[in-house]
Amino acid sequence: MNAxxxxxxxxxxxxxxxxxxxxxxxxxxxxxxxxGLALAFPICFARMSARRGLALPAxxxxxxxxxxxxxxxxxxxxxxxxxIEALRNGPFWIVFGSPFGCAIVALSLxxxxxxxxxxxxxxxxxxxGIVEASEALxxxxxxxxxxxxMPLAIRYGLKAYQNEVxxxxxxxxxxxxxxxxxxxxxxxxxxxxxxxxFTPILCAAAFYWALVNVVRIGFALWGRWxxxxxxxxxxxxxxxxxxxxxxxxxxx
Amino acid sequence: xxxxxxxxLAGYLRQLGExxxxxxxxxLASFALAFGLGVLIGVATLAxxxxxxxxxxxxxxxxxxxxxxxxxxxxxxxxSAMLGAVLGEFGARIDISPFGAGVAxxxxxxxxxxxxxxxxxxxxxxxxxxxxxxxxxxxxLVMWGRVILPQVMRLALPGLVNVWSFMLKETPLVSLAxxxxxxxxxxxxxxxxxxxxxxxxxxxxxxxxxxxASLWLATRLEIRLDRGQRRDPARTPARAEA
Numbered sequence: 001m002n003a004x005x006x007x008x009x010x011x012x013x014x015x016x017x018x019x020x021x022x023x024x025x026x027x028x029x030x031x032x033x034x035x036g037l038a039l040a041f042p043i044c045f046a047r048m049s050a051r052r053g054l055a056l057p058a059x060x061x062x063x064x065x066x067x068x069x070x071x072x073x074x075x076x077x078x079x080x081x082x083x084i085e086a087l088r089n090g091p092f093w094i095v096f097g098s099p100f101g102c103a104i105v106a107l108s109l110x111x112x113x114x115x116x117x118x119x120x121x122x123x124x125x126x127x128x129g130i131v132e133a134s135e136a137l138x139x140x141x142x143x144x145x146x147x148x149x150m151p152l153a154i155r156y157g158l159k160a161y162q163n164e165v166x167x168x169x170x171x172x173x174x175x176x177x178x179x180x181x182x183x184x185x186x187x188x189x190x191x192x193x194x195x196x197x198f199t200p201i202l203c204a205a206a207f208y209w210a211l212v213n214v215v216r217i218g219f220a221l222w223g224r225w226x227x228x229x230x231x232x233x234x235x236x237x238x239x240x241x242x243x244x245x246x247x248x249x250x251x252x
Numbered sequence: 253x254x255x256x257x258x259x260x261l262a263g264y265l266r267q268l269g270e271x272x273x274x275x276x277x278x279x280l281a282s283f284a285l286a287f288g289l290g291v292l293i294g295v296a297t298l299a300x301x302x303x304x305x306x307x308x309x310x311x312x313x314x315x316x317x318x319x320x321x322x323x324x325x326x327x328x329x330x331x332s333a334m335l336g337a338v339l340g341e342f343g344a345r346i347d348i349s350p351f352g353a354g355v356a357x358x359x360x361x362x363x364x365x366x367x368x369x370x371x372x373x374x375x376x377x378x379x380x381x382x383x384x385x386x387x388x389x390x391x392x393l394v395m396w397g398r399v400i401l402p403q404v405m406r407l408a409l410p411g412l413v414n415v416w417s418f419m420l421k422e423t424p425l426v427s428l429a430x431x432x433x434x435x436x437x438x439x440x441x442x443x444x445x446x447x448x449x450x451x452x453x454x455x456x457x458x459x460x461x462x463x464x465a466s467l468w469l470a471t472r473l474e475i476r477l478d479r480g481q482r483r484d485p486a487r488t489p490a491r492a493e494a
Contacts, residue, residue: 005333067463068456069421071428071435076456079439079448166316167418173319177428184322197330201322209317 005198014190014200021186022207028172028182032104033165036111043112044119058116065113070171073110078102078178099178107172114164122157123149155226162219166212173208183207264441264451271437272458278354278433279423283416285359290366295396297367298374308367315364321425323361328353328429354426358419365415373407374400406477413470417463434458 046058065073081087081096088097095101126149134144176185187204191197297308315323327334331348339346377400385395405412424435438455442448 005330005337063460064456067421067460069424069435069459071424072438072452072456072459075435075439075442075448076452079442080452081449083446083449170319173321174425174428184319184325187322188325191325191329197326197333201326201329205314205318205322205326208319208322209314212317213313 006202007196007199010190010194010196010199011203014186014203017186017190018183018200018203018207021181021183021204022211024180024182025169025172025184025208026211028100028103028107028175028180029169032107032111033168035104035108036115039108039112040115040119044116044123047116048120048123062113062116065109066117070106070110071174071177073106074103074174074178077106099175099180103175103178103180107168107175110171111164111168114168115161118157118160118164119153121160122153125156126152155223158219158223158226162216165215165219169212169215170208260445264445267437267441268434268451268455271432271434274351274432275423275434278351278358278426278431279420281355282358282362282423283419285355286362286366286415286419287412289359289363291370291401293363294367294370294374298371312364312368315361318361320358320361320422321428324353324357324425324429327357331356350426350429350431353429354423354431358422358426362415362419366412369408369411369415370404372411373404376407377403406481409470409474409477413467413474416466416470420459420463420466 043058043061046054047062049055049058068076077096078099081102087093095105130148130152131144134148135141139148172182173184175182176188181189183204187200190200194200293308293311297304299305328348328350331353332346335346335348381399381403382395385399390399424433427433427436427439434455438451442451445451
């Protein structure tokens with residue numbers, strides 16, 4: 001056994017397949033991120049509503065889809081929903097009949113549940129006085145939300161959003177259990193063909209690492225752009241966060 | 253809707269119970285490893301040395317940037333070869349069980365998160381705590397064990413609870429390496445009975461219930477650890493994370 005457990009020839013050969021897997025992983029990240037975010041807004045409003053009839057179902061949704069492991073959600077959608085006769089004969093079978101559809105549904109629901117909490121935390125972090133001042137100025141509720149609360153909430157919640165997106169990307173690695181050939185599945189199949197336990201998996205690890213860090217850099221740039229009106233404060237905030245570690249990385 | 257007899261159901265429930273025990277063992281062992289390793293790494297990498305800091309950055313960046321499932325597979329498939337490289341002929345003959353691979357992988361991955369929390373908590377402690385201990389000539393081991401780390405635990409507790417509940421949701425991944433845990437048993441039962449909906453929802457509820465119970469305990473623990481800090485014991489923690 002040589003010092004480095006990586007076989008460069010095999011790594012080079014498997015690059016095209018790994019790139020294809022990466023594309024699937026990116027696709028399975030972007031689409032559920034968009035759907036989940038779109039779902040999160042109405043659910044978050046329901047969750048924050050004063051009416052119990054709205055808040056309770058939303059809370060149940062969050063508790064279930066956030067508390068259940070993603071693997072079980074995926075099994076539930078992939079195996080469980082096929083059990084329902086009406087669904088199998090209905091028009092939605094195009095979605096639930098395919099592994100991709102199931103994976104996207106499960107991932108979106110999971111992401112939506114996390115995003116409800118991220119959104120809620122960010123909206124609650126907006127100082128109440130600012131909202132009251134806007135109301136006193138006679139700004140409509142819709143405009144207050146769009147132009148006062150949301151812009152601030154995005155800034156407060158950016159770090160939490162980044163953490164959720166990063167852990168979501170890593171979470172997509174399980175979709176191979178429903179026969180989707182994402183990055184992880186490609187690495188696994190190369191392992192099964194060659195019995196080289198290191199080269200394919202370490203190459204896939206490098207791809208995941210690169211993807212995650214591209215997202216991190218993207219968020220850092222976004223955060224800097226959002227804080228462009230106040231560079232000093234941004235620098236101070238970054239310093240205050242520094243003791244929490246290299247990148248302030250925490251779990252959502 | 254259901255076509256299960258009561259005896260069948262009891263049998264499957266027993267199997268699920270056994271699986272749940274495996275999952276619980278795996279989770280507790282992994283968390284213990286992550287916690288121990290994380291505290292050690294957190295304390296060790298606080299040193300000013302540039303090399304140590306660089307090593308920590310690389311370690312954290314790798315294990316925070318790579319899916320746990322990938323680390324599980326890496327250790328499960330490649331663990332024997334790795335042990336062989338380190339321990340020689342003897343190590344190569346050790347077979348890695350799914351359980352061992354799972355504990356090692358989850359422990360290593362989450363030790364990075366724990367270390368991050370511990371580092372942050374230590375750096376947020378007032379300098380006077382270290383200076384006071386030194387002025388009183390308290391030996392380093394006692395200082396860490398009796399002065400610094402107890403305070404660190406209080407500061408790091410909310411983050412540790414997050415790691416706890418997040419890690420719990422990642423334990424089912426080890427079933428993909430062949431471990432007969434709760435999720436694997438549920439999958440078998442679902443396939444055999446053609447009742448996947450029932451079994452997977454039940455499994456999900458087990459995880460949610462365990463998570464909720466431990467969160468409740470954590471809140472109690474947090475209030476207790478904070479008792480010297482705040483005058484109002486009925487204070488509700490600001491954190492409402494699940």
